[in-house]
Amino acid sequence: MQLPTLEHVYALLKANCKPDRFDGRDGPVWGQEYSWNLAKDRLQDLEKYGKAYVSRHEDRMGEGFSFGPDLLIIR
Numbered sequence: 001m002q003l004p005t006l007e008h009v010y011a012l013l014k015a016n017c018k019p020d021r022f023d024g025r026d027g028p029v030w031g032q033e034y035s036w037n038l039a040k041d042r043l044q045d046l047e048k049y050g051k052a053y054v055s056r057h058e059d060r061m062g063e064g065f066s067f068g069p070d071l072l073i074i075r
Contacts, residue, residue, distance in 0.1 A: 001069045003046055010039040012071050013054070021058040 013022055014035070023035040031037065045052035046069050056064035065075045 003043065003069050004071055006036075006039055006043055008071060009043045009046070009052075010036065012067065012073075013039055013042065016060055016065070016073065017054060017058045018060055 018024075022038065025034040026032055027034075042052040042054075051066050051068050053066045054064060056062050059065055061075070063075050065073045067073050
């Protein structure tokens with residue numbers, strides 16, 4: 001299966017992560033591109049393991065989830 005683009009992974013995370021754990025951290029403390037670096041990290045997980053995870057602390061629903069290259073969320 002083909003990997004998604006970085007922009008697609010970013011969009012999935014932006015829609016499903018708490019803002020204060022994602023793009024709300026962009027700035028001088030965490031780094032101007034914190035959210036993009038997080039998306040890059042998850043894309044690397046997809047490349048290496050075929051799956052990426054988001055913790056319950058980051059998840060808007062507070063449950064945590066995983067997703068594969070198809071970007072379908074599994075809770």
